[in-house]
Amino acid sequence: MSTASPxxxxxxATPAPAAASSPPAVARQSLVxxxxxxxxxxxxxxxxxxxxxxxxxxAPNYPPDAFPDGIRIxxxxxxxxxxxxxxxxxxxxxxxxxxxxxGWRTDEGAVxxxxxxxxxPEAALDCMHEMNTINxxxxxxPIGVGAPAERLLAKYIFGVLGxxxxxxxxxxxxxxxxxxxxxxTGVAGWMLYGLFAAGGLQxxxxxxxxxxGRYFRDAERIAQWGQNLHTAVVVxxxxxxxxxxxxxxxxxxxxxxxxxxxxxxxxxxxxFVGTFAAWLYFFGHNLHPWGAFTVKPFMPTVFGEGKVAQxxxxxxxxxxxxxxxxxSVALVVAVLRRRLELLEGGR
Numbered sequence: 001m002s003t004a005s006p007x008x009x010x011x012x013a014t015p016a017p018a019a020a021s022s023p024p025a026v027a028r029q030s031l032v033x034x035x036x037x038x039x040x041x042x043x044x045x046x047x048x049x050x051x052x053x054x055x056x057x058x059a060p061n062y063p064p065d066a067f068p069d070g071i072r073i074x075x076x077x078x079x080x081x082x083x084x085x086x087x088x089x090x091x092x093x094x095x096x097x098x099x100x101x102x103g104w105r106t107d108e109g110a111v112x113x114x115x116x117x118x119x120x121p122e123a124a125l126d127c128m129h130e131m132n133t134i135n136x137x138x139x140x141x142p143i144g145v146g147a148p149a150e151r152l153l154a155k156y157i158f159g160v161l162g163x164x165x166x167x168x169x170x171x172x173x174x175x176x177x178x179x180x181x182x183x184x185t186g187v188a189g190w191m192l193y194g195l196f197a198a199g200g201l202q203x204x205x206x207x208x209x210x211x212x213g214r215y216f217r218d219a220e221r222i223a224q225w226g227q228n229l230h231t232a233v234v235v236x237x238x239x240x241x242x243x244x245x246x247x248x249x250x251x252x253x254x255x256x257x258x259x260x261x262x263x264x265x266x267x268x269x270x271x272f273v274g275t276f277a278a279w280l281y282f283f284g285h286n287l288h289p290w291g292a293f294t295v296k297p298f299m300p301t302v303f304g305e306g307k308v309a310q311x312x313x314x315x316x317x318x319x320x321x322x323x324x325x326x327x328s329v330a331l332v333v334a335v336l337r338r339r340l341e342l343l344e345g346g347r
Contacts, residue, residue, distance in 0.1 A: 027345025029171030036334035037169035043327030050320030144211030168261035184244035
């Protein structure tokens, strides 16, 4: 009797254990990105100390002999300054113009030697004084009324952007977050101490209201302007603190948040021109009846040449704006390059 061999039992293959999932690799940051970030930082810091834009007025009653640069003033992140650098020519016309426009004559019309009526034009004139005088004639605010919050807070805003750019140049996320946390803590302390503990905000408000009241005799309204400035600065300070906290947190969580640190300072040229144009609009559309001449509301020239009453106006960027734009271009290239690296690293 024959016996059947038992059938072979085939066992299903046991699947191999799944490998533990690993976090996605992060693309290493190139030296090009870091170098462009640091270059953008250096150019941005340099632009803070340089004049960005110049504006000049010429008119028949301001002859080139006395005003070879025209009535010229310079705009920058730190404020407005005298743009007249060329000494006037020594001539009778120059002397008469100075005597009239700079108050070197007595009420009876005689030359006042004590005021400098016979002084030689060895230095350029104070065109800030002349521009304010012209503004007064047409009912405009004094120059010092413009951009009060921006002038006060510019250094702190540059501090925030500078810390961000320094962190942007670092390839390690951990190092980046450490720099952001430490740097922003330093900027916040500097800002809060300077504005509140040391009385910088109150001193600035006092200076602002004094300048606003140079020609505009309305103490109650000017006091309200001072309160508005104080409130606006406090609101902006709170916003800056929130931005610093937010940038630190998002960079700790997401690698791509690094790009924000380069994008924000790259927008500075747009911010400057936009703010400059907005304040020119304010000056041209907030005229008061104190003026000796009646001028309809107008938009002062932002770029190029224009005409207001008998004045020819000129408005052009300076080297500081070119430095800022160069830094912005460097940062845009760095951000685009880093974005490409992050995209390739995530594949």
